[in-house]
Amino acid sequence: MNNVIECNNLTHYYGTKLVYENLNIHVKEGSILGLLGKNGAGKTTTINILNGFLQPRSGECLIYGENTQKLTPHTKGRIGFLIEGHIQYAFMDIHQIEKFYSGFYPNWNNKPYWDLMSKLKVTPSQKISTMSCGQRSQVALGLILAQDPDLLILDDFSMGLDPGYRRLFIDYLRAYAKSENKTIFTTSHIISDMERLIDDVLIMDYNRVLAQCPVKEFMQDFKQFNFTLDKDNIDLSKEKFVSNIEKVKNDVELYTYESEDFVKKFLDDNGVETKNFKKVKMNLEDAFIGLTGKY
Amino acid sequence: MLKSMIYKEWLKIRWFLIGAAVAGLLVIAYMYMNTQRSITFGGASSVWYNIMFLNRMFYKILKYIPLLIGLGIGVAQYFPETVNKRIKLTFHLPILENKALLMMLGFGTASLLATYLLHFVVFWLLSSSYFGYEITNAALITITPWFLAGLAAYFFVALIVLEPIWMYRIFYSFAAIAFVPLYLNSGMAGAYAPINIQLVLLTLLISVSMLFSAYRFRKGEM
Numbered sequence: 001m002n003n004v005i006e007c008n009n010l011t012h013y014y015g016t017k018l019v020y021e022n023l024n025i026h027v028k029e030g031s032i033l034g035l036l037g038k039n040g041a042g043k044t045t046t047i048n049i050l051n052g053f054l055q056p057r058s059g060e061c062l063i064y065g066e067n068t069q070k071l072t073p074h075t076k077g078r079i080g081f082l083i084e085g086h087i088q089y090a091f092m093d094i095h096q097i098e099k100f101y102s103g104f105y106p107n108w109n110n111k112p113y114w115d116l117m118s119k120l121k122v123t124p125s126q127k128i129s130t131m132s133c134g135q136r137s138q139v140a141l142g143l144i145l146a147q148d149p150d151l152l153i154l155d156d157f158s159m160g161l162d163p164g165y166r167r168l169f170i171d172y173l174r175a176y177a178k179s180e181n182k183t184i185f186t187t188s189h190i191i192s193d194m195e196r197l198i199d200d201v202l203i204m205d206y207n208r209v210l211a212q213c214p215v216k217e218f219m220q221d222f223k224q225f226n227f228t229l230d231k232d233n234i235d236l237s238k239e240k241f242v243s244n245i246e247k248v249k250n251d252v253e254l255y256t257y258e259s260e261d262f263v264k265k266f267l268d269d270n271g272v273e274t275k276n277f278k279k280v281k282m283n284l285e286d287a288f289i290g291l292t293g294k295y
Numbered sequence: 296m297l298k299s300m301i302y303k304e305w306l307k308i309r310w311f312l313i314g315a316a317v318a319g320l321l322v323i324a325y326m327y328m329n330t331q332r333s334i335t336f337g338g339a340s341s342v343w344y345n346i347m348f349l350n351r352m353f354y355k356i357l358k359y360i361p362l363l364i365g366l367g368i369g370v371a372q373y374f375p376e377t378v379n380k381r382i383k384l385t386f387h388l389p390i391l392e393n394k395a396l397l398m399m400l401g402f403g404t405a406s407l408l409a410t411y412l413l414h415f416v417v418f419w420l421l422s423s424s425y426f427g428y429e430i431t432n433a434a435l436i437t438i439t440p441w442f443l444a445g446l447a448a449y450f451f452v453a454l455i456v457l458e459p460i461w462m463y464r465i466f467y468s469f470a471a472i473a474f475v476p477l478y479l480n481s482g483m484a485g486a487y488a489p490i491n492i493q494l495v496l497l498t499l500l501i502s503v504s505m506l507f508s509a510y511r512f513r514k515g516e517m
Contacts, residue, residue: 048515051383051386051387052386052513053383053386053512053513053515054514054515055514055515073389073390073391074389076387076388076389076390077389079387081383081384081387083379083380083383083384085379087379087380087381087383087384088381088384089303089375089381089384090375090378090381091306091307091375092303092306096302096306099299099302100299100302100303101299102299103296103298103299103302104296104299104388104389104390105389
């Protein structure tokens, strides 16, 4: 399967502040990749580089084999882009904006757009600026669906949306992507949404990539164990197998890629007395916080 | 694509453009009503004497109108592109970025020129109906740099508004404040006759300066 997006050795700084170094991202055709990270981890920076709005200090990103700094109009026509906050031309109404974009895309199909618009309680001449965030999200999504791009880049699509609109957005998007073999690169800070949408996950922390794999594999391999230590002066955070540890007094949440047997054996071999040892079932949000830490 | 770009730009500036065109015509109408009043109550010879020997410009009220129209159209056209960095939407369109920008600039310039031409022609016709060739000709030479000032202001607004860094915006604003008065200096009718062509060339030179701001935006300057 071909890579639609390929970022090789991407390094970027804001002034002297390192955002990331030698970042490599590959997104396969037909897959949905979710880029997760805390605020300031570099999600929007990556989106901006992918769209050619930011020149990385070094390295390169390719989309359909073209450097994103010099995308041809043909390749840009294959990419649907959702800006953080569902930004659109707010001075237009839903008819005007559809008319405007239809002139740029040869495969323009306004049916999915008007299907979505019919669900909104907006008047035909209502300006986008007077719509709610949820309504604007549907306008932005409808325009992308009408464009019928091969690759969708979505920057924090869940921002400002209530749960109903988020669910509508995700269900519509996933069904569309899977039925039409579309590729999606998306970020969101609402991790529970991502679990419903994505195939592959890329988790970034400040300056580094913590995980990049299929989300099922990540959820299977990454584990949480809770236990209570007999003594509170034991520090497990430096151990190689520990991805992250959260400790409140003697109560420990330990996150690792190792098995339950491995952890228990390690604790026994090192004479660490514990009580109430149990493996905790996690959802993607728990796993994300477990991997990146609460702070 | 051109049609779609023109449509977008038209939606942004249409009310201001129509309002400015009408306002300009009203100012010109007011100017000639005043002239008519002076002729009626003071006599034609007095009006003629004031213009020829006292260098009174009966059209002085028009001086800053093109400038204000240029500033207004620039703001109406480019400011909505920078709110929430909406210019990203334009850069993402399947068209070369500079081509998209030049279409925007071309439409704005054409709209401005059409408005100015309307005002210029109406002014010319009314002036010709009241005054002889020499007075009308000197008036047209005098008001030409005022219209060029409006065009220059429009180009400077595009440069300043699209610039991503505030420090640069301030610097460009100072440059504009120093530059635009060059078009509006003299109080003598016809004084700009020797340099009107040079001013046109100068205006053309700054016309595409906004491409530089847009390039800096695309490279992620902040």
